[in-house]
Amino acid sequence: MGRPPCCDKIGVKKGPWTPEEDIILVSYIQQHGPGNWRAVPTNTGLLRCSKSCRLRWTNYLRPGIKRGNFTEHEERMIIHLQALLGNRWAAIASYLPQRTDNDIKNYWNTHLKKKLKKIQEGQSTNPDLVCRGQWERRLQTDIQMAKQALCEALSPELKQPGQYQASTYISSTENIAKLLQGWMGDSPKSVVTDDQHSHNNKKPNMESTKEEKNDMELSEALDSLFGFESFDSSNSDLSQSFSPDEASISQDESKPQEPLSLLEKWLFDEGAASQGKDCFSDIKLDEHVNLF
DNA sequence: AATGTAACCAACCGCCCGGGG
DNA sequence: TCCCCGGGCGGTTGGTTACAT
Numbered sequence: 001m002g003r004p005p006c007c008d009k010i011g012v013k014k015g016p017w018t019p020e021e022d023i024i025l026v027s028y029i030q031q032h033g034p035g036n037w038r039a040v041p042t043n044t045g046l047l048r049c050s051k052s053c054r055l056r057w058t059n060y061l062r063p064g065i066k067r068g069n070f071t072e073h074e075e076r077m078i079i080h081l082q083a084l085l086g087n088r089w090a091a092i093a094s095y096l097p098q099r100t101d102n103d104i105k106n107y108w109n110t111h112l113k114k115k116l117k118k119i120q121e122g123q124s125t126n127p128d129l130v131c132r133g134q135w136e137r138r139l140q141t142d143i144q145m146a147k148q149a150l151c152e153a154l155s156p157e158l159k160q161p162g163q164y165q166a167s168t169y170i171s172s173t174e175n176i177a178k179l180l181q182g183w184m185g186d187s188p189k190s191v192v193t194d195d196q197h198s199h200n201n202k203k204p205n206m207e208s209t210k211e212e213k214n215d216m217e218l219s220e221a222l223d224s225l226f227g228f229e230s231f232d233s234s235n236s237d238l239s240q241s242f243s244p245d246e247a248s249i250s251q252d253e254s255k256p257q258e259p260l261s262l263l264e265k266w267l268f269d270e271g272a273a274s275q276g277k278d279c280f281s282d283i284k285l286d287e288h289v290n291l292f
Numbered sequence: 293a294a295t296g297t298a299a300c301c302a303a304c305c306g307c308c309c310g311g312g313g
Numbered sequence: 314t315c316c317c318c319g320g321g322c323g324g325t326t327g328g329t330t331a332c333a334t
Binding site for chain 1: 299300301302303304305
């Protein structure tokens with residue numbers, strides 16, 4: 001009623017994002033912060049649907065995103081969380097703040113699902129055990145979800161939705177530097193087409209040394225271009241010292257996450273209590289026990 | 293070298309939910 | 314109270330690359 005539509009679908013561009021579009025989007029969000037996606041195409045002149053802008057930001061441009069190989073620790077967390085939460089990728093991603101739900105989903109579908117399938121085939125000789133384990137986990141999840149819902153209902157907002165803190169995303173020019181690779185170069189060879197950009201976006205691990213080499217220069221270039229505060233790429237690497245609390249700090253403000261309360265506490269406590277050490281270093285799940 | 297297939301991943305699609313008019 | 318829209322989410326697709334034959 002009275003509201004303009006998100007996008008009229010006419011003249012809306014689709015397909016891979018170009019570096020130019022990325023820069024426009026990033027610079028806009030740098031000024032206004034994420035949110036109000038409907039206004040983004042209008043205010044920036046981007047021929048993109050608001051959804052597309054949001055996705056591009058959350059899945060690729062958002063700072064603090066780690067791309068490339070998943071560590072064994074991350075794999076275990078995903079497997080554990082998937083067993084507990086099911087395919088609620090956004091919820092799972094909230095426990096892996098450096099990874100996007102899309103990334104986790106892709107990784108699950110392309111890697112972990114196959115692994116688990118193999119494991120389950122190996123266990124098909126004892127279906128009762130598998131069934132029982134799944135049923136128990138489901139029950140546990142349901143109980144915990146109820147607890148969490150109650151907790152959320154009883155506690156006021158832990159976060160300030162309207163508060164935008166530039167430092168939360170300004171702290172990372174790394175991702176943006178990558179997208180700029182080649183685009184800002186002065187040699188003809190470095191001028192990228194859309195296709196090349198698409199290629200650059202993919203396989204970030206390939207030619208990593210070259211990329212790493214360029215990242216610093218590009219980060220500096222971005223600093224001067226957008227006035228980003230100085231960024232130490234090591235800041236984005238939280239995986240070495242990840243803790244649930246950090247997750248809530250570094251989590252994108254545009255992506256509401258479940259409070260890291262009961263469920264998370266339980267997740268970590270459960271492991272710690274049963275193992276007496278890092279719960280994810282030796283996950284106790286019936287069908288996953290021989291996974292690694 | 294050419295062709296076929298598998299793997300990967302960015303982006304799109306469609307549904308759902310909550311909020312505003 | 315109903316309707317519409319924006320935003321969020323999960324599922325799926327399509328393009329590209331890597332690898333095998």
